[in-house]
Amino acid sequence: MINKDVISLSTKEFLGNLKNFFDKYFGDDAQKKIDLMEYLPEDKWLEIKKQGLLAPFLPAEYGGRTPSQKELLEVLRLAGHYGVPVTLRTGIEGALVIQPLTKYAKKELIEKVLPFIFEGEGGGLAITEPDSSGSAIAKEMLSYYEFLENGNIYIKAKKYWQGNSQSDFLLVAAKEKKGEKMEKSINLLFVPRKNIKFTPIKSEGLKAVRYAVNEIEGEIPAENLILLSEVPRKNLREFQDLFIRSRLQFIGMTHGIIENVHNNVTKYIRNKIDFIMHELHEIDSRRAVSKVLYDFVCKTVSPDKPVNDKLMEANIVKAVASEYAYEAARIAQKLMGAKGYESGHPISNIVLDIRPFTIFEGPNDMLFAEVFDQFSKTSIEEKNNGITLNKGMTIYERFISDSRFVFENGKESLKAVSENIYNFINIYKLSDINPVKKVFAGKILSKLFVLGRIHNDAYTEKFLVREINKDILDFNY
Ligand SMILES: Cc1cc2nc3c(=O)[nH]c(=O)nc-3n(C[C@H](O)[C@H](O)[C@H](O)COP(=O)(O)OP(=O)(O)OC[C@H]3O[C@@H](n4cnc5c(N)ncnc54)[C@H](O)[C@@H]3O)c2cc1C
Structure with missing residues (x-):
């Protein structure tokens, strides 16, 4: 079903081979470039699948590659460089079909379904x-x-x-x-x-x-x-796990797309006036946040290990990544002036196609509200250690006690990073947050999650502090 030669290639060779096939059909110099604003020609797509596009999602026992989260995300990222639909089709067939199928179905059914994916339309x-x-x-x-x-x-x-x-x-x-x-x-x-x-x-x-x-x-x-x-009472948890994994892996798609935005905008910009450079910096700050989340998933997730302890993290990754990829695309479109409104321009295509990433796999407002819910409950690790939480805690007290949040110089250093944010999270108790404020509190926490993971990058730190301060204004409005 998959070209056997590609299974034994090193990751670098494997990705290089896929890149050649993407270039052939979607690259700028492709002879018969496929129009991604139309239905995808399934025969061409199948050709790329035969080159192992989905092999990182497929367990080795069914002909896939050795499990590697980094490689899996790199495939999604690479696909994102060629267009939103290219990476989304990869994500759907890999994360929403192959992964659940091979994890939960019986062997006979898996063997019956895989040919539809690798020899048909999936x-x-x-x-x-x-x-x-x-x-x-x-x-x-x-x-x-x-x-x-x-x-x-x-x-x-x-x-x-x-x-x-x-x-x-x-x-x-x-x-x-x-x-x-x-x-x-x-x-x-x-x-x-x-x-x-x-x-x-x-x-x-x-x-x-x-x-x-x-x-x-x-x-x-x-x-x-x-x-x-x-065990019937465990089904819903498994159903949730399916989303946790795909929301974590989502970053492969959005990071590829945000890089695509960056590459395109730098290619098409004609005027290097100061304000345009400022706006480019806005795109790059979002790309830097996305990279932090990308590295986080590469390091902490594995395709063959459970992810049930990462619901909060998955919601943060999905919501922040899609929000910033969408914003970066919109800034880029503005910088194109009239060209950005031309149907078929790479940037206008991206803006159109990236928007629903903020909707599917859980709309972002709901995910941010859930981030706050998960933050104010005991984590799986805490439950296992018999720790209970007091709802009378302030957000700061909870933040300090929650090991899912890290800070390079210790969480107390937040005060030095931003006194305003520090003061804000000291005012409110977990029990003070109503359903509307929850969404904004979730946004603040999601960005704090990233802020603590930034290393030696004063620009991105400053950007996130500004972003959190905007969320605080929304919270207090
Ligand atoms: C391009 C695209 C691709 C899709 N792909 C798939 C797919 O492959 N398979 C599939 O089954 N489905 C898919 N969907 C459907 C998608 O998953 C749902 O649209 C999504 O879950 C949101 O559900 P809804 O449309 O019913 O919106 P609703 O649930 O009605 O939400 C609408 C809005 O209400 C607000 N809201 C809702 N709940 C909350 C909350 N708890 N807290 C705060 N605000 C809230 C938010 O602002 C939200 O945007 C896709 C949708 C799109 C647009």
């Missing part, structure tokens, strides 16, 4: 429904399946906005129905194209990724069920 992950809120996924999900007397499964689901809709299959999230009762836990089902009626969604951008309303109904073999856990 598939997508179907979670969001038009009739329930996407951000309250687990509670409100309406899709269900039930076991039939003949041993098969009947599934009924209405999903929308799935990346890779209209391709060979969807992994559909649904609850089991027993009689009239819907279980709370969620599992995945492999549903082939023949059971899906799709109505394409006319998206503003990301046409190369193909979106649709997917109506799924019919009988499928029981072997198509992918149980997220044999």
Whole structure:
């Protein structure tokens, strides 16, 4: 399915080979450059997949490469240099399809599904429904399946906005129905194209990724069920794990895109007046924050190790990375003047395509609110050590006690970095924060998480202090 020669290459050679194929189809000098504002020609995409594009996501026992988080992120980053849809398709097929499939499905099903990915058009992950809120996924999900007397499964689901809709299959999230009762836990089902009626969604951008309303109904073999856990009460935790991993890996896509923005803006800028240089610096500061998050994920995550202890970190990575990639793209578009409004200009394409990164995999406002929730609860490590938290603590007291936040010279040094931020987090108790303030508190904490991880970079530190002060203004408004 994958060219065997690429599996034994060193990471450098492996990435170099992929780069040649990306250059061939998406590079500036490509002879027949693919228009990424249209559907992606599946035969060309398949050719790149055969060169191992998805091999870092695939366990070695199924023909993938030796697990390496750095290599996996480098593939997403490289793909981001060629366009938002290029990295998003890689992310969908790798993180939303191959990783859950190979982690949770039985061997026979994995072996049945992989050829669809490596010899066909692949598939997508179907979670969001038009009739329930996407951000309250687990509670409100309406899709269900039930076991039939003949041993098969009947599934009924209405999903929308799935990346890779209209391709060979969807992994559909649904609850089991027993009689009239819907279980709370969620599992995945492999549903082939023949059971899906799709109505394409006319998206503003990301046409190369193909979106649709997917109506799924019919009988499928029981072997198509992918149980997220044999123990029903653990299913929801596994379902959450799936998001934790993909939100952490998200940084590979956004970091590649923010670098793409930087490369393009420096290439097209004609006037080097002072204010333009100032705005370029704004883009670069966001790129520097993104790099901190990129390095954090490379160092602390591994494709073959659990990530269930990293919910707060995953929400920070996803929300900050997408917010800054979007902002950087918008600044770049402005700097292009009229050119930035031309349809098909690389920067205007990026601005159009990057916006939903702030929406999917959990809208950022919700994620920032959750960051505060996770910060004000005991972490898994604390729970294991029997530590409990007092809601009467100030944010500062909690910040000092939480080992997920680090500071180069000790967390007390925050006062020297910014007295204003230090004073602010000393005023409020965890119990003072209402649902609206939670979103801003989450933003402040997310940036503090990055601030403490900056080494010898006074510019980025200054940038983040300013950003946090803006969030404090919003909080106090
Ligand atoms: C381009 C694109 C690709 C997508 N890809 C997929 C895919 O591959 N598979 C899939 O299943 N789905 C996909 N989706 C769907 C996506 O995951 C959902 O749109 C997303 O989870 C948000 O759900 P919603 O649209 O129902 O918004 P809602 O949940 O209605 O949220 C709308 C807004 O309400 C606010 N809000 C909601 N909850 C909170 C909260 N708790 N705290 C503060 N504010 C809040 C936020 O401002 C949020 O932006 C995609 C969507 C897009 C646009």
